[in-house]
Amino acid sequence: MSHAIDELQAIIAELKVELEEQKTSNRQARSRIDRMSAEVVDSNPYSRLMALQRMNIVKEYERIRDKAVAVVGVGGVGSVTADMLTRCGIGKLILFDYDKVELANMNRLFFTPDQAGLSKVEAAARTLNFINPDVQIETHNYNITTVDNFDRFLATITESGKELGQPVDLVLSCVDNFEARMAINAACNERNLNWFESGVSENAVSGHIQFIRPGDTACFACAPPLVVAENIDEKTLKREGVCAASLPTTMGITAGFLVQNALKYLLNFGEVSDYLGYNALNDFFPRMTLKPNPQCDDRNCLLRQKEFQARPKPIEVKEDVSSSDEPLHATNEWGIELVADDEPVNCPEPAKSSAVVQGLKLAYEAPEKEKVEEENVATVSDETSLEDLMAQMKSM
Amino acid sequence: MVDDSTRKTLSNIPLLQIRAGPREKDVWVQRLKEEYQSLIKYVENNKQSGSDWFRLESNKEGTKWFGKCWYMHELLRYEFDVEFDIPVTYPTTAPEIALPELDGKTAKMYRGGKICLTDHFKPLWARNVPKFGIAHAMALGLAPWLAVEIPDLIEKGIITYKEK
Numbered sequence: 437m438s439h440a441i442d443e444l445q446a447i448i449a450e451l452k453v454e455l456e457e458q459k460t461s462n463r464q465a466r467s468r469i470d471r472m473s474a475e476v477v478d479s480n481p482y483s484r485l486m487a488l489q490r491m492n493i494v495k496e497y498e499r500i501r502d503k504a505v506a507v508v509g510v511g512g513v514g515s516v517t518a519d520m521l522t523r524c525g526i527g528k529l530i531l532f533d534y535d536k537v538e539l540a541n542m543n544r545l546f547f548t549p550d551q552a553g554l555s556k557v558e559a560a561a562r563t564l565n566f567i568n569p570d571v572q573i574e575t576h577n578y579n580i581t582t583v584d585n586f587d588r589f590l591a592t593i594t595e596s597g598k599e600l601g602q603p604v605d606l607v608l609s610c611v612d613n614f615e616a617r618m619a620i621n622a623a624c625n626e627r628n629l630n631w632f633e634s635g636v637s638e639n640a641v642s643g644h645i646q647f648i649r650p651g652d653t654a655c656f657a658c659a660p661p662l663v664v665a666e667n668i669d670e671k672t673l674k675r676e677g678v679c680a681a682s683l684p685t686t687m688g689i690t691a692g693f694l695v696q697n698a699l700k701y702l703l704n705f706g707e708v709s710d711y712l713g714y715n716a717l718n719d720f721f722p723r724m725t726l727k728p729n730p731q732c733d734d735r736n737c738l739l740r741q742k743e744f745q746a747r748p749k750p751i752e753v754k755e756d757v758s759s760s761d762e763p764l765h766a767t768n769e770w771g772i773e774l775v776a777d778d779e780p781v782n783c784p785e786p787a788k789s790s791a792v793v794q795g796l797k798l799a800y801e802a803p804e805k806e807k808v809e810e811e812n813v814a815t816v817s818d819e820t821s822l823e824d825l826m827a828q829m830k831s832m
Numbered sequence: 833m834v835d836d837s838t839r840k841t842l843s844n845i846p847l848l849q850i851r852a853g854p855r856e857k858d859v860w861v862q863r864l865k866e867e868y869q870s871l872i873k874y875v876e877n878n879k880q881s882g883s884d885w886f887r888l889e890s891n892k893e894g895t896k897w898f899g900k901c902w903y904m905h906e907l908l909r910y911e912f913d914v915e916f917d918i919p920v921t922y923p924t925t926a927p928e929i930a931l932p933e934l935d936g937k938t939a940k941m942y943r944g945g946k947i948c949l950t951d952h953f954k955p956l957w958a959r960n961v962p963k964f965g966i967a968h969a970m971a972l973g974l975a976p977w978l979a980v981e982i983p984d985l986i987e988k989g990i991i992t993y994k995e996k
Contacts, residue, residue, distance in 0.1 A: 535943055579917075581917070581919040581920055581921065581925075582895070582917045582919065582920070583854045583855065583893075583895045583917075583918070583920055586855070586920040613928075613942075614925055614954060615919045615921060615925045615926075615928060618919075618921040618924060618925050619919065619920055619921055621921075622920060622921055657924065660955075660958065733851075733924065733961075799954075799955070800954075800955035800958060800959070803958070803959040803960075803961075820865075822861060822864055822865050822868070822894075825865060825868035825869065825872065826868060826889065826890070826892075828868075828872055829868055829871060829872055829875075829888070829889060830889050832872070832875050832876075832879075832887065
């Protein structure tokens with residue numbers, strides 16, 4: 437008996453030590469900072485970001501603190517995306533995911549083995565808060581594609597902005613499946629929110645980002661997904677026994693593209709890519725713009741297209757960021773030349789594989805629209821009620 | 833690709849016509865009736881051809897489905913619980929069918945036991961919106977999955993026969 441008590445006391449002592457270790461490791465590394473300072477000192481976490489202003493890249497970097505971004509999917513791409521935005525000092529991050537951290541995720545960045553078993557959003561929030569306590573982090577641990585959760589998702593992205601009651605400034609899709617992408621698409625079309633789609637192929641050798649401005653650029657339902665053509669013979673592609681491969685490199689690069697373009701959009705500098713692909717096998721980066729499909733199946737997309745067409749278009753004034761008269765590069769030691777990019781293709785017709793730029797393809801060809809769709813209405817015999825049908829099915 | 837016997841099975845499942853998801857409350861009821869009619873016919877066909885292999889039912893809103901499926905292997909019946917939600921974007925996106933008790937037992941599964949479908953399923957589904965329904969997802973998604981995975985799992989000793 438006393439032996440057992442001794443043993444228990446030893447365990448308690450051990451746990452106390454462990455708890456103390458945990459407590460110290462979770463301690464805040466620094467306190468919150470009210471204003472971003474441009475002062476160049478080693479202790480200022482924002483000095484290198486504020487330097488972007490001094491170098492005339494970004495006008496008012498500090499505006500980033502007024503921005504709220506929703507990151508949907510906190511996996512290989514989403515966690516790195518959230519990490520980058522946190523380090524950039526984003527005002528508010530809203531994370532959505534319903535998965536747990538697993539050891540099988542360790543070939544990707546961000547999560548650490550000790551986090552296995554924790555929910556991804558919870559684990560991410562802890563790390564992010566430790567990295568930068570100035571960022572407001574909100575977590576949502578549910579699957580957005582189910583009927584009940586979708587309404588919560590809609591409410592969150594429309595009301596949980598930096599100012600409560602305002603929408604978020606941008607939605608970033610970092611999910612790994614078509615269903616969730618379509619759900620985000622439906623939500624953003626309905627609430628007229630700009631969003632980026634991102635993805636990495638299941639064989640890990642290509643990735644892409646796509647900027648969707650409802651009514652202005654093609655929505656995710658306008659055409660079959662646009663993907664990077666890898667030119668791998670289907671027959672040589674072995675998929676035995678696996679669902680998906682992944683590499684930290686491809687995912688990190690895709691997250692980098694995503695956040696880079698998100699920053700350009702939020703802080704209004706440079707040129708935001710509408711679609712940017714990455715073929716890892718030959719390091720090719722196709723880029724293009726996709727126009728919305730006037731026959732899109734999403735009626736909110738059609739509504740946004742009408743609104744967009746009715747809106748007066750701003751006359752493009754190229755803002756001269758660097759007003760200095762000096763040549764951009766006075767010397768060219770390495771003889772670097774600029775080579776013309778592929779012309780962006782604008783296709784007013786619903787996209788066909790033949791209409792996309794070299795290096796890209798549609799995941800599959802769109803079905804031909806059936807002309808007689810209206811006579812659909814009532815082939816369901818209304819004599820039997822739903823309840824009867826349910827009962828009939830149950831009794832089989 | 834779809835083999836001849838699957839094609840024959842498919843051609844005997846009634847196609848659906850109403851394009852409506854669970855958020856469009858009124859029209860969804862119509863779609864749900866089509867779903868049930870199509871499923872009832874499919875189960876009847878299966879019974880007639882001696883290949884009865886699943887039962888499904890839903891909550892009253894038709895948004896959550898659950899039931900059983902079984903696979904015959906060397907005269908033994910291996911039975912599994914099936915479940916799935918109807919996604920908000922249905923029928924544009926197919927339901928993600930799950931066999932929770934097999935979660936973690938095969939690589940051809942996503943989290944929560946959602947079965948990993950072939951590259952051909954999604955394009956095929958996309959080309960047939962809104963004509964394909966739950967019955968088609970079962971015939972084209974779950975049936976071929978069971979046919980490939982279950983014998984393999986039995987052979988590896990990962991699943992064993994349980995007397996019911």
